[in-house]
Amino acid sequence: MTATQPKPRTSRPGLLGIYRSDLGKKYAMAISGVFLLLFVFAHMVGNLHAFEGPEQINHYGEALRELGEPLLPRTMLLWVGLRIPLAIALAVHVHAAYALTLTNLRARSGSYDGRNYLAAGYASRTMRWTGVITLLFLAWHLADFTWGIKTVNPDYVRGDVYGNLIASLERWPVFALYLMAMGALGLHVWHGAWSLFQSLGINNPRFNAYRRIFAIVFATIVTGGFVTVPIAVQLGIIG
Amino acid sequence: MNLTLRVWRQAGADAPGRFETYPAEGIPPEASFLEMLDIVNERLERNGAEPIAFDHDCREGICGSCGVMIDGVPHGPQLGTATCQLHMRRFDEGDTVVVEPWRAAGFPVVRDLMVDRSAFDRIIEAGGYISVSTGSAPDANEIPVPKDAADAAMDAAACIGCGACVAACPNSAAQLFTAAKLVHLNLLPQGQAERDRRTVAMVDTMESFFGSCTNHGECETACPKGISIDTIALMNRDYLKARLSDRRLLGRS
Structure with missing residues (x-):
């Protein structure tokens, strides 16, 4: 691409038209990111039921399937209200990330000899990698606890949340995998939970300083909360 | 030495x-x-x-x-x-x-060390101006501008278009340059009428040459004029607003 020949303008009306622009993809990243952040937070809080014992966490698992009952059929709200919207949010998040990564790689022309980063942190520069690691982990995690694929979790018993998590997290390679994945998620959230404010233009000198604090606290709480369960299983506190 | x-x-x-x-x-x-x-x-x-x-x-x-x-x-x-x-x-x-x-x-x-920065000129051509005649220098005082808006616009106007923001960005994004130019004009009363059109045109032109922002903050540190990435957030907000409202059809449906 030369500096004198821009590609044709792509501005089209409608929400899809906005998404076609790079800024539009950033809005989509931020909005889907908010939804995914709310999910990981709720997931983390839900996990803590494991400390209450088998009955409570299994009951919590069943309660999620029974959400909306008796007004709605069993698992309907779980699918329509949570799983499908989450899958859509994830798909949008991943597609926007993929498209923007291609744009950004095309926009570059070689790297510098001895680049010195002054502001960009470890978390912001590894977003692509932590994102991919989290996505790969998600596939494992679903196979492990949701689908109960035998090669991933041989002792899986449908509905026995407590037994399943012990059976899986007792194995030290799986334990290590979960810790690493939560580290990646934590780094991703560390940057993402701040970045989303900038992308959406939520910027005001009155609260700007708190945006970074919010992201750090949020990432710490989510990662910390998540890792307590595998650590507790390894230490025998759960089990 | x-x-x-x-x-x-x-x-x-x-x-x-x-x-x-x-x-x-x-x-x-x-x-x-x-x-x-x-x-x-x-x-x-x-x-x-x-x-x-x-x-x-x-x-x-x-x-x-x-x-x-x-x-x-x-x-x-x-x-x-x-x-x-x-x-x-x-x-x-x-x-x-x-x-x-x-x-x-x-x-x-x-x-050698010279690069062609005319992509910045293309961005300015797309909307980095005010179409109405605003008179000569003394006439600038005809339209009162609140001090805080004038200060913020002046801070953004300090951009000298050197391209350090693009050079610093791991994505080769020109967000800080474009945002500085937009904030400079969009905060002033003279710039209001063309605010939406300007924002969309300049951002779209920017995107045809450069990468996209991932909020590293390298540009802000590299900027010789210390322009803040707050301007990028303002641009993001203005672009969304401009794309959601269409002045061309306002009141004509």
């Missing part, structure tokens, strides 16, 4: 480039970085070699012509100044200094 330079040499836009090492001996510490390059170039010419090509004009940090990557930092180790305001006393005796052109697909290398 005696230094060693590792300089990017490239004969032309399509020629392959490479690093060359040159001694820079007996450099006075009070020389600016560009004066140091002048001294090195004089010696190269005396020896019949091609001098190192670099852009420069005012040499007082207000024109935005100069700008090279020095030791992996745009405009070098002294923050808040352009390359011309960087003095050799900032370096230590015996240092090896790596000098490279801005690297971005939107800024193709013309020769």
Whole structure:
């Protein structure tokens, strides 16, 4: 691409038209990111039921399937209200990330000899990698606890949340995998939970300083909360 | 002062480039970085070699012509100044200094350390102006501007268009430049009527040349005028607003 020949303008009306622009993809990243952040937070809080014992966490698992009952059929709200919207949010998040990564790689022309980063942190520069690691982990995690694929979790018993998590997290390679994945998620959230404010233009000198604090606290709480369960299983506190 | 330079040499836009090492001996510490390059170039010419090509004009940090990557930092180790305001006393005796052109697909290398920054001109052409006649300088006071808006617009207007933001960005994004120009005009009363059209046109043009923002914050640190990434957030907000409302059809449906 030369500096004198821009590609044709792509501005089209409608929400899809906005998404076609790079800024539009950033809005989509931020909005889907908010939804995914709310999910990981709720997931983390839900996990803590494991400390209450088998009955409570299994009951919590069943309660999620029974959400909306008796007004709605069993698992309907779980699918329509949570799983499908989450899958859509994830798909949008991943597609926007993929498209923007291609744009950004095309926009570059070689790297510098001895680049010195002054502001960009470890978390912001590894977003692509932590994102991919989290996505790969998600596939494992679903196979492990949701689908109960035998090669991933041989002792899986449908509905026995407590037994399943012990059976899986007792194995030290799986334990290590979960810790690493939560580290990646934590780094991703560390940057993402701040970045989303900038992308959406939520910027005001009155609260700007708190945006970074919010992201750090949020990432710490989510990662910390998540890792307590595998650590507790390894230490025998759960089990 | 005696230094060693590792300089990017490239004969032309399509020629392959490479690093060359040159001694820079007996450099006075009070020389600016560009004066140091002048001294090195004089010696190269005396020896019949091609001098190192670099852009420069005012040499007082207000024109935005100069700008090279020095030791992996745009405009070098002294923050808040352009390359011309960087003095050799900032370096230590015996240092090896790596000098490279801005690297971005939107800024193709013309020769050595010179890059073609006309992509910035395309962005300005798309909307970096106010169409109505605002009169001569004294008429500027005809429209009162609140002090805080005037200050914020002036801070953004400090952008000299040097391209350090693009050079610093790992995505080669021109967000800080475009946002500075947009905020400069969009905060002022004279800029309101064309605010939406300007924002969409400038952002779309920017996107046709450059990458997208991932909020690293490198640009803000590299900017010789200290323009804040707050301007990028304002641009993001304005673009969303502009795309959601369409003034062309306002009141005509």
